[in-house]
Amino acid sequence: MKMRTPPDSPGLFPDLPLVPDFSLESRAKRRELWPVAGTDEAGRGPLAGPVVAAAVILDPKRIPEGLNDSKKLSASQREVLYERILSMATVSIASSSPKRIDLIDIRKASLDAMRRAVAGLSLEARHVLADGRDVPMGLTCSGEPVVKGDARSVSIAAASIIAKVMRDRMMMRAGLVYPDYGFEVHAGYGTDRHRSAIVTHGPCPLHRMSFRPLKLAAIESAGEGPD
Structure with a gap:
């Protein structure tokens, strides 16, 4: 007998089906x-x-x-x-x-x-x-x-x-255009490989500069200029 996984909000969806329905x-x-x-x-x-x-x-x-x-x-x-x-x-x-x-x-x-x-x-x-x-x-x-x-x-x-x-298909294509970042592997998520590539190569036009890791990286980079 297949057991139902308890919902993360008990009582909110007491009749949540095992699979979606119509x-x-x-x-x-x-x-x-x-x-x-x-x-x-x-x-x-x-x-x-x-x-x-x-x-x-x-x-x-x-x-x-x-x-x-x-x-x-x-x-x-x-x-x-x-x-x-x-x-x-x-x-x-x-x-x-x-x-x-x-x-x-x-x-x-x-x-x-x-x-x-x-x-x-x-x-x-x-x-x-x-x-x-x-x-x-x-x-x-x-x-x-x-x-x-x-x-x-x-x-x-x-x-x-x-x-x-x-x-996923779009990010596979992005991996061909920007091969330094491994988009075809992680689809743009913040994996260690991706973060390391950003540090090494800087952001590319596909990066979301408003997201915290990239925003912080931009601030740090700006602070490395001449005194």
């Missing part, structure tokens, strides 16, 4: 809010690269098997599901660049990318399930924040997979 989408559909789009992002935490968001409208009759929070899947599983989602659902992808992240902050940049992903759907959504505690500003339809959404909603889980795979 119940939130079905509830919206009963309220005549259809189509429903799930949206999620990938890349809030890294020191470099864009934040990538995806929006997905699933066909209730053709939901790909195996959908789950992208963090619980292997890279090969994500790649397979990425292709299945693209072939069976309505999908849109948007991103916010490092410069935009530095300009407006990572939270706003993430939400804006989610908004633009929803706006880019070829099928207009009437309701949006957004992973997290916030609903993107500027939606043309109703929106609902879903904490731990990628573990609760198959639409959000599908969006998390699309966003993750697309961002």
Whole structure:
């Protein structure tokens, strides 16, 4: 018998499924809010690269098997599901660049990318399930924040997979353009190798200079000038 892992907020989600399901989408559909789009992002935490968001409208009759929070899947599983989602659902992808992240902050940049992903759907959504505690500003339809959404909603889980795979592919390409940093290995996260490369080579145009490690490095570098 498979045991359920206790939630980190006891009592908040007493009926949290072992895998995401279609119940939130079905509830919206009963309220005549259809189509429903799930949206999620990938890349809030890294020191470099864009934040990538995806929006997905699933066909209730053709939901790909195996959908789950992208963090619980292997890279090969994500790649397979990425292709299945693209072939069976309505999908849109948007991103916010490092410069935009530095300009407006990572939270706003993430939400804006989610908004633009929803706006880019070829099928207009009437309701949006957004992973997290916030609903993107500027939606043309109703929106609902879903904490731990990628573990609760198959639409959000599908969006998390699309966003993750697309961002990983972008960072693989970045590794070819900026080979000194190893982006193809760590995808811009603050690993020891990445931090060491920043110290050795300085930041590149893909680095988020508003993030604390890079901000501190810039301050230290400025302080090393002539007296």
